[in-house]
Amino acid sequence: MQRLPRAPKAVLFDMDGLMFDTEALYRDATITAARNAGFELPLPAYLETIGLPASSVRELLLARFGKNAPLEDLWRQASELFTQMVQTDLRTKAGLPEILSFLEEARIPSAIVTSSDRTAVEGHLSATGLQDRFQTIVAYGDYGVGKPHPAPYLLAAERLNLPISECVALEDSRNGVLSASGAGAMTIMVPDLVQPAPDLLGRCACVLADLHAVRDLIAISSGHE
Numbered sequence: 001m002q003r004l005p006r007a008p009k010a011v012l013f014d015m016d017g018l019m020f021d022t023e024a025l026y027r028d029a030t031i032t033a034a035r036n037a038g039f040e041l042p043l044p045a046y047l048e049t050i051g052l053p054a055s056s057v058r059e060l061l062l063a064r065f066g067k068n069a070p071l072e073d074l075w076r077q078a079s080e081l082f083t084q085m086v087q088t089d090l091r092t093k094a095g096l097p098e099i100l101s102f103l104e105e106a107r108i109p110s111a112i113v114t115s116s117d118r119t120a121v122e123g124h125l126s127a128t129g130l131q132d133r134f135q136t137i138v139a140y141g142d143y144g145v146g147k148p149h150p151a152p153y154l155l156a157a158e159r160l161n162l163p164i165s166e167c168v169a170l171e172d173s174r175n176g177v178l179s180a181s182g183a184g185a186m187t188i189m190v191p192d193l194v195q196p197a198p199d200l201l202g203r204c205a206c207v208l209a210d211l212h213a214v215r216d217l218i219a220i221s222s223g224h225e
Helices: 023-036 043-047 054-065 071-089 096-106 118-127 151-160 174-183 211-222
Strands: 010-013 110-113 136-138 167-171 186-189
Touching (some): 010 151, 023 071, 071 118, 151 167, 167 174, 174 186
Parallel strands (some): 010 167, 110 136
8 A cells, every 4th residue: 555755744735726626717717808808818828827826827928918918907807707606616626524624633734835815715715614624824925936936835834843844735736746846745746627747746756536545645654544
């Protein structure tokens, strides 16, 4: 049976696409808003933005649409569309309630490490009844440089007062994996919209299908079978 290289002392969760099935909602809202503004945003171009902070997404879109593209209007419409979708379509990813309950029973702390802002994090947690389930939240604005830089994960470990090498990081995107592995975390990828490229596999302790499988691996690795 597969095991992690070390017993995890904490589990660090990405949010969008890992905890919540939001990446598909963001995708549809952004592509629709771009089309309404007169721009085409092909799916491969959108996928390049996953896991990036807003400043980096802005640079990519300006390079594609032109430096005078009305990104503020586009983002406002995309945000409105996304908010409407969240009210009816926000779902937790398979296995999230179970892994959180397991971590609490095993007394393994958990954190959220995300490129989204704190308002979005708190809104999603409130909508799904998951408030107060995490020891800390590292969100956009808490760190100087976002994913794929390791800073967000290093800050989470610092707040938990743990070495990052003893933390498991759960990610669904390339930029997230680069951030977590670059920080030195034991990185598990749970792919959402994009499967890992071959060069990414070496940065992961493993790639698993869902959070049920993650829970089982952490249980075995931590001696809580």
